[in-house]
Amino acid sequence: MIILQMHKFNILLKKLFYVIFFITFLSTSSTIVFAQKNYTIVLDAGHGGKDPGNLGRKGSGYKEKNIALNVALLVGKELQKQKDIKVIFTRNKDVFIDLWKRGDIANTAKADLFVSIHCDSHTSNAYGAGTFVLGLRGNKKNLEIAKRENAVILLEDNYKEKYAGFDPNSAESVIGLSLLQEENLDKSLEIASIIQKNFTSKLKRLDRKVKQDNFQVLRETIMPSVLVELGFLTNKKEGRFLNSSSGQKQMAKSIAEAIESYVDHLKLNTVTASVNEIKTDVTSKNDIEFKVQIASGRNLISTKSYNFKGLREVQRVEVGNYYKYYYGITSQYKEVLKSLKTAKQKGYTSAFVVAFKNGEKISVKEANKME
Incomplete structure (x- = not known):
């Protein structure tokens, strides 16, 4: 019995020695250790509550706010399957959220990425998906999109105080907004490119490219941020696709997969x-x-x-x-x-x-x- 106990004691001593050696080796020899962290993604469903967004073709019954919310929730559902991704929604129901508050939610959470989801409209039969990052390159078409999305400011309480000197209907005000800092802009362009590639290569949506524009909701954030225009509700075929359960699931999956790829790249470059x-x-x-x-x-x-x-x-x-x-x-x-x-x-x-x-x-x- 005594011999058996001594044998067990010796085994324990050996295990303890290896543990101490392993810890010592790591502390003295390792120069780069991959960081273990959770990545916070803020998903922003555009419009909501008293602001329906665009309504598509006359009589279609489409509401941008509903489609954007459905897609955002589906994206979040996919991302929440990943253990190291934390998802925050600026809204998870049909409520009106000020543009400044959407950015504030992301900033307070110290988010790694902000994604705002919208649907486009046009008087023509335009169609296709596009992704935007903060900035402006003087394109008149893009300017009109920015002005339309920023117009929601006028529905906010005390908007004159919150956005002093900013007129969402003024080209001068839109052009006058500052560009995102270089570091965040590079990362914003990276995730925007992945999203756009998924839309065009996997879903065969018409490529309306990654563009820069001064959307107020992007201006409010201090991390890499993108605004996604899923497509045009004013296009009969595309509007029907985006309003369908199948279409929303496909678009959401493309966005979620793009975000997962982006996070994987962050992991490789974060040590x-x-x-x-x-x-x-x-x-x-x-x-x-x-x-x-x-x-x-x-x-x-x-x-x-x-x-x-x-x-x-x-x-x-x-x-x-x-x-x-x-x-x-x-x-x-x-x-x-x-x-x-x-x-x-x-x-x-x-x-x-x-x-x-x-x-x-x-x-x-x-x-x-x-x-």
């Missing part, structure tokens, strides 16, 4: 930084180094070259709740100026040179004296 990764690799004899700061923000982005327009050996440093991204680390000021020129040619027009001594930031002028 947890380690101490080893942010150490300085290049120093001079005086421990002076120059770098080009190309970006900063709250998003933790993999330093792969394809995330930085082809720039290689990008360094990421965590500073409080932000991350700073540097390029062209060198001990030579002449060399960092070449890197600055390269970064600006790649599109990082606001890039600038910074200097460090023994890891502490100093002025570039002071660093030049020490070089």
Whole structure:
């Protein structure tokens, strides 16, 4: 009996040793660990309540608000099957929600993505699906769509105070809206392209392309955001398709699959930084180094070259709740100026040179004296 107990004790000791060794190995050897997080997706069904949206052809009985809600709920149902995706609806029933509130819901939730769902209309027999991100390129047709979707502002209480100086019927006001920050715009274009590809390649919908426009609902958000126009309720065939249970399920599945693909890409490019990764690799004899700061923000982005327009050996440093991204680390000021020129040619027009001594930031002028 004593021998059996000793044998069991030895086995336990061995297991404990391997556990301690494994933990120690991970803590000392690992440099990049894939982040485990949930991704919050806010789904916004356009219009609602006293705002029916567009009503399609005369006598059709279609209501944009109902179709948008049905599709949004179906998209959410698909996404909720994924354990790492959290879905929030701006509305899950037929109620009126102010445009500013829709964005506020997403911002408060610190969402990773905002998707607003709508249906289009036109006096012609136009048809096809389109996806929009924030911005404006002066296209008159697109401007009319933006003005029509923004007109809901006039139904909101105290809209003059909430949107001071903004007239949804004024081209000048629409054009005057600012573009989304570059980082969010890139991501918005990415998800918009995936959605549009699914509509056209899988459902064979006419491709009305990814476009930029100043929709107020997108302007209110501070994360990657898109507005989807499922199709035209004013087109007899397309209106019938979008108003049908089958059509809504197909459109919803395409959007959900696009969001899942987008989230998968976020997972690949979202990692947890380690101490080893942010150490300085290049120093001079005086421990002076120059770098080009190309970006900063709250998003933790993999330093792969394809995330930085082809720039290689990008360094990421965590500073409080932000991350700073540097390029062209060198001990030579002449060399960092070449890197600055390269970064600006790649599109990082606001890039600038910074200097460090023994890891502490100093002025570039002071660093030049020490070089």
